[in-house]
Amino acid sequence: MRVGLFVTCLVDLMRPRIGFATLKLLQNSGCEVVVPEGQTCCGQPGFNSGDRESGRLLAQRFLKDFESFDYVVIPSGSCTGMIRHHYAQLFPADPALQKRINALSARTYELTQFLHTVLHIQNLHSSFKGNITYHDSCSGLRELGIKLQPRQLIGQVAGAQLREMEKPETCCGFGGAFSIKLGDIASRMADNKCQDVQASGADAIVGGDLGCLLNIEGRLRRMGDESTQVLHVAEVLVGPEALADLGED
C-alpha cells in the first residue's frame, strides 16, 4: 500500500520529530511511505482569513502531489478536515475538479483514524511511563469524528494510563490566526484548558494537532509549569526507543 505523507507546515517548521514518528508508525505497519517534495501547507491559514484564492492554489497543489497514492495520511485533524470538508467547496463551478478532489479526500486520513480504522492496528509495541490526558482538537472531533481512535491506540501503549480531564472537547483557543489576532481571548481559553490538564493529574497532555499543542505548551510554560509534558499522539504511539532513534540532527 502506497501512502503519501502530508507532514503539515507546523510539523515541518516546529517539530520534525512528529513527522518522523508518523513515518515510522506507517512503515512499521508495512506501508510504503512517500513524502512528496512539493507540499507546503493545506491552505487553512489563508482560507480561514477570508482569502479563498490561497485555498484554491493549495488545494490544486495538494491534488497534484497526492493524487497518485492509495492513501494520504496527515498527523493533524485540522489539515485533514480542511481537505475533506472544504477543498471541494472551493471549486463550485468545476464539477470535474470537485470529483477528483472528492475521490482523493475520501482516501485522506488523520493519523489515528488511519491506524485505527484502515490498518486496524492491534499491537503497537510502544511504552510510556505515566498518566496521559487527551485533548480532543476541534476539527478532528467535529469534522472527522475522532474521539475513540486515539484513546484506543493509547490503550495499546504499555504503561500509559488515560486520565480524562474536565471538558476535553472544549477548544484550547488556538484557532490558527485567531491565537494572534485575538490573543487575549486565546490566552484565556488556553489558561482554562491548562487548568483542566493540571487538575486531571496527568503527566502528559497529548493531542493530535500541533497547533493546539503549541498553544497549550506555551500557556503551561508561561504559568510556570515546566513538568507537564506536551506530546503529539504520534510521539506516544511510536514509543521512546523509536523516538530516540529518530533524533533531530
Place this chain on the structure above:
Amino acid sequence: MLLTSFSFKSNVKKKLVDPVLQKNMKRFGGRFVIARAEVMKEVDNLEDIRVAAAAIRDGILANLDSYLITFEERAQARGTTVHWAETAQDVNRILIEIAKANGVRKIVKSKSMVSEESGLNDAVAAADMQVIETDLGEYILQLADEPPSHIIAPAIHKNVEEVAELFSKHHHTPRQTNIPALCREAREQLRPHFISADMGISGGNFLIAETGSVVIVTNEGNGRMVTTLPKIHVAITGIEKVLPTLNDLSTILRLLPRSATGQSITNYVSMLTGPKGADDVDGPEQSHIILVDSGRSRLLGTELQRALRCIRCGACMNHCPVYQNIGGHAYGWVYPGPIGAVLTPSYVGLKNALDLPQASTLCGACEVVCPVKIPLPELMRVLREQSFEQRLRPWSERFSIGVWRTMANHPRVYARFAQVAARLLHLMGGKKGLLHWLPGLDGWTDGRDMPAPTGKTFRELYAKRKS
C-alpha cells in the same frame, strides 16, 4: 441599542479583567449546557427533527414574501392590524404613532430582542411615555440601565448581590439576597403596572401563516399579562419568524425550549390571534403586529440567508468558549455569541463590526448544537471573505497573507524560508526552547510563550536521511 461592536477588542480587554463578570460567567458556565444535554436524551430522533426543522425554515425563507402576505391576510381577518417596518427607526415611529393615537401614558413590555435593535425604550421615554420591562431579567437591567447580555437570559452577567443592591436602591426596601423573596418583591412592584398600563408590548417567537397568530414562548407569565391585560397589544418581531402551519410549530417547539433552557417545554406557550372577540371575557381591544425588516431581507438569496433560520434559542452562545469567557456585552450589540457574530455585521454593516466574524476559533461547538443546523463557522468565514475582498482588514494582515500565499505556492522558496526561520527561532529560544516575545506576534506572546522550533525542518532532515 448603542452599537459598540467596532471596539470589540477593547471591550474584550475590559471584560477579561472584570472580576465580577468573570465570576458570574463561571457560575453560569455550563448550566444551560448540562441541562440541554440532559433533556435531549428524551428525544430519540434528535437529528431527524433538526433536519426537519432546518428544512421548514429554509422552505419559508425561499418563499418568504408569499408567507408574509398570507400571514398578513389571516391576521387582518382576525382583526389584527399589521404594520411593516423597513428600518429600526420605523419600528419606533410606528409604535409611538399607535400609542399617541390612543392616548397611551404607560406601557408594560415583555421581552423583545427586536425592540433592542431600535432602542425602543429610549424612543418611547423621549416621547413622554413610561415603559416598564416585566421580564425579570429585563426589569433588573432596566433598573441598572444596561443592555441585555444574552438573548434568553438577559441578566446572566449579574449576580444576586448586584440584584439585591439594585432592588433596595430603586424600591427603597431593605436589602435582601434570598432569591424567592427577590422574585416576590419584583412581582409586587410589577403587578400595579400590569393593571394600570394602557399598552402591552411583546416580542413574537413565531408568526403562524395559516392562522395569523403570534406565538410567544415564555416562562415567567409576564408575557400573558402584557398581552391580555392592557387595552392595546403590540407584538414586534422580525419578518423571518414565519412558520407555515401549527404543525410546523410543533416540530420547532420540540427543539426550542430544549435547546434554550434545557426544558422539555416552557411554562407558557401563548398563541395570540387577534383582539378580544365578542364572546371573550378578556383580551386586548386592539391587536397590532409590527413586522421588522431592518436588514433581514438583504440576506435573502445570499450565502448568509441560512442565518435567518435562527429560532433564537441561545444554544450557540451557551456552548461558545469565546462567549463563555467574555460575556455578551463585549460583542457590542443586541445579538452576542456566534449568531451575533453573523447577524451584527449583516444588520449594522461589516465595517462597524469587523472583528466579530474573527472572534471565533471556528471550533464548531455552535454548529453541533444549533437546532436548525445553521453552519455558523461557515457563515463567519463568508463574512471573513467579504472583509478580505472589500479590503476592510488591516493592510499588515492582507500583506502577510499575500506573502504567505505566494511562498506556500512556491515550495523551494518556502523550504528555504522555513529553514532559516527554524534556525533563527531555535537560537532565539535558548536553552529552554521558549520564545517570550516575538516581533509582530505579541498577540500570542503577551499571554503565552511560543515553543521554539527544534532547529531543522522536517524537509531538510528527510532529504539528508534519504541521501
